[in-house]
Amino acid sequence: MFALIKREILDNLLFILFSVVLSAAFVLIAVWSAYDAEESNLIDIILLEFAIPAICIGALGLCGMGSSQMYLDKNKKLSAFICTHATTRSQILIARIITGLIAVAILLVPIAVTVKVLVQLVGPAAPVYASLVRDCLVTAFFTAFSCYCLGLQKGWSSSKIFPTFGAIGLTIILLTLVIIKGFGLHIWFILSLFIIASLVRTWNKFMTAAFI
């Protein structure tokens, strides 16, 4: 399994590096802003003007990563070749999903740590940002992973156009769910259902493809 995960990370190094660069850029901008902005609105600026756009761009990238993983597999028959070694299709898919989770973690963990540290250092003593930070970051995780799962579904196609534009369109639709529902329990519940349904759908497609 570790070998599979390592292989997946190497195959999708571009997307992993994209997550690294994006989260590093956010950390730098956030720390730089901490010197310039007034304390009273620093966290609002960091969260609403930097973190959320960074997560939206990251979500699009993660959707692209999922789409690319499945597109390459379907068209180059990668899993069929790997299955000739001592591994199964379910292990290949699980390794892919774990790689996606690693990419999400690389994107979100530095952002979460930076925001938490800044709130501790320059935030007010009153819990003005407690639920905003928690709700934003948890929603960001669910949203990013949902977009990745959407990419996994859309990528399993021979066409080049549908995985690209179809995935981008549906990702934008999914991201606007945050505007409708906000950051609380409602959106966590909906996105959890979406993630489970997407993974089941991807699993069924991937496993039945073994018989084609």
Add this chain to the structure above:
Amino acid sequence: MSSKKRYLTSVFANGFVVIILLSIPLFYCRLYCTEFLLISMPHDARCVRIKPSGLLPARFEITPEVLKSTVTARIDDTIHFPSLGFAGYVDPVNRERCLYYYDERNDWLYLDKQTGLLNYSHTFQTRKKSKLVRQIVHLYAGPEGVGKIPDRSLGRFNYILIAQSKSEYFVYDKKLRQFFSIDFHNRTIIKSEPLKDAKLHNPLDIGRIKKQYGGTRGGFIRWKPPEEPVSEEEARAKGIRRKRNGRYYASVLDAYWCSAGRNILVLDKSGRIDLLDRKTLTFVGTAGRLPAPRSLFTSEKCSHPQSLLAYDVYPLTYYEEHIPDETGPCSGTYAGLCVSAINREGTTIALAVFDPNGKLIARQHSELQDCSTYGRSLPSCEAYYFARAWAPFHTAVLYLIENLQPPALSVAAFLAGETIEATAGHRALFILPNSFIAMIGRADQESFSWQILIGFLIICPSLILSAFLAWRGNIDAGRVGLSKNAKALWLVGTIAFGLVAYITYRLTRPRITLVTCANCGKMRRPDQDNCHHCNDTWKGPELAAPAWRVVDQS
């Protein structure tokens, strides 16, 4: 996993994905229609006025020259965007449930969930030797007292409502069912006896009672006192510069406040507004209740706080003569209160005025006066949908979009739409409590059979669409060779879930290349032993050995 179970899980997974992704663009289409309808509604139809307000004794307004007191309330220009979930996270006090007051100058009040104590911080400014000295005070308050350090002996608050009045804070703990009056300045706390009857008293809000959507002003009430004409010198002394009808006017009252005098207001879950004595923390009477705004189809339940999109309560306390020393609203005369409420669809605002004993004086609903299209006054709930240019078109579009929802969810909205909180209803994706079918479900004043009949007519387009898609799906299922049970389930499912089920069927239908049956000539599945049309088996060539042999006779 067997192929049947795999197919079933695939169907449910696809169904969830389709319903979530389809609901989002439908939501935005509905949002556009409702926002257009609200913006195009005339200002008069979004405003309600009562003149004279009736709060003050008649002697204040008896003179013909006096401009009568008025109370007005209006629906904001936009209510749907501030109702979205994202907007609720902009204001810190709105989003942090335990934060009751926050000021950037180190003033705050919040409930620490870990200790169960109220954390209070206030900046005092005092003069010491002609210098202004700032002193920050941190205090902790619990049910048992106020202290400088968080201590268990102070007790523990659980789920609280809080209201501020000058230097006092009034707290209601929902778990203890007790009221508390906390004075941080003197570090004293007064508590009431626990409320015994849970059916009679179920406080929902105390103090300045107001419900807003997002960060807007909601059903904002403005009370204007009666004004008498004054001379130019008096007007200059009072700082009045504007003339009306060529004369200067000044208030007949020396002072008035948005306050219930010696009492504070408590809103009950039933919509009743009670008066609570500030000193004894006991109920002393009823101040009024939330009015029930009209809806397109009448309903008696609309005055519950959960069913209203927004409400605002304006209690009035006044002074007739010059203010003596050490005064405030507590020593004025309580005149009664004005209450405004907006219905859950955001189409009507109702305004009610109650006297000091809680008796209704006047009530008014917003309406469009002298509508040119209909030649009469229209209630604003009707004007919203039909009065202005392009409004009927957008209403029709909204109606059709609502009929794209699965019929099963429309039925759920009919039965249970009332249970969804009004503000959350504007963000609903699946069960729509503001849809036409849900409005029929709330029409309690009509008979249930009437509701069923009208409800059926309202979702007719949805049922017709579902029936058509079910028929199409059934034909295709027969073509691809699904079993009878599967076809029956898809038929029922498509009728229940409409477009969502049809899209799910198209995504999950078997993708097998069909071959021609040698017996009936129709297309059959190569993975099945029997043709699903004529039940014929596969006919393979016979492999019997030939009767002749090649013999070597050399």
